[in-house]
Amino acid sequence: MSMNRRGFLKGALAGGTLLATAQPVAARDNKTMPPEALGLLYDATLCIGCKACVAACKESNGMPPEFSTPEQYWDTPLDISGKTLNVIKMYKSGNGENKDSEKDGYAFMKVSCLHCVDPSCVSACPVSAMTKNPSNGIVGYDKDICIGCRYCVAACPFGVPRFQYDTPFPQISKCQLCRHRMKDGKYAACAEVCPTGATLFGKVSELHAEAQRRMALKPGSTTVYPRGKLGGVDQSYEGRVAQYVPHIYGEKEVGGTQMIKLSAVPFEKVGMPKLPERSYAATSETMQHTLYGGLVLPLLFLGGLSYIAKRNVKDDENEND
C-alpha cells in the first residue's frame, strides 16, 4: 500500500505527458512607470551626512527613536528597521580623508524604499496590503489589510520592508514617500529639509533629466543645484561638480526605481546591490503562471496521486482474489 519514490516518479511522468499538451505561457515583461510618477534623486556627492533627513522622516511619520549608544541620549539608528524608514550610511576606505573618493576616502548613501517601477513586494503580497499607485507610482502599505506573513520582506531585492518584531501589534515598516503629506500640498520630508539638495523630490522624468544633466558636466566646473522640490520654490545654489561614476542607479535595476541615485564611488562599494534589468516580479510571476497556468505542478501532483490510487485498487483486488 505504501508508495515508493520510483512509483511516484512514474505517476509524475504520466502527469508530465499530459503537460506536453498544455499551452506555453508567454513571459511577462517588466511593468512600465506611470507618466506622472513621483520620486527622489539622491546625489551622494552633495550629501554632507547631516542626517536632517533621518530626523525629518521620523518626525513626519511618527516613528520612535532608536538608540545604539549606551547613553541613549540621541536617536542613533544604524540601519532601517521597524522604527526607522530612512538612514544615511557611510562608506570609508583607507585613511578616509577624501570625500567621494574610492581610495582613502568616504562617501554617503541613502537607504530607504526605492519605489520600484515593478515592485516585487507588491507582487508577493497575498492580500494586496502593498500596492503601487497607478498614477504617481508610490508603493504604499495598508496596515489594516496586512496579515503579517512577511512575504514582502523576503521578496524585496533591496531588503527594505522591516517587520516590527518588538511591538504588540507589529506592522511592516517602509518609506511611503510621505504620501500622507501630499493632500496638504507637501512633499517628502527628507527632500524638504535637505540643506544641499542631495535629496531632491520631483517627477521621475524630470529627475532623470536632471541626473543626465549633472553627469554631462565637467568635473570641477560649477553648476546650479536645485533644492527641495524640482520645479517648486527656487532654492537653488551654485556648487562644484564631482566626478560621477557613469551610472544612474535605479534607471535599469530590476526594471527601474522611482528613487534614482548618483555617486562618485561605485555603487557596489556604497552598499547598492548589482541587480538584473528584469524585475523579480516579472520573473516570479512568469514562473508561477507557467507552473500553475500551464498546470505543471497540479499535473505532476495528480499523476502521483493517480498512480497511488491505481496501485491501491490493484492491491485490494489481489487481496480479494
Ligand code: SF4
Ligand atoms: S524597494 Fe523593496 S519595498 Fe520598496 S518598492 Fe521596491 S520591492 Fe517594494
Ligand code: SF4
Ligand atoms: S507582511 Fe503584510 S504587506 Fe507584507 S506580504 Fe504579508 S500581508 Fe503583504
Ligand code: SF4
Ligand atoms: S539631509 Fe541631505 S545632506 Fe543631510 S544627510 Fe540627508 S541627504 Fe545628506
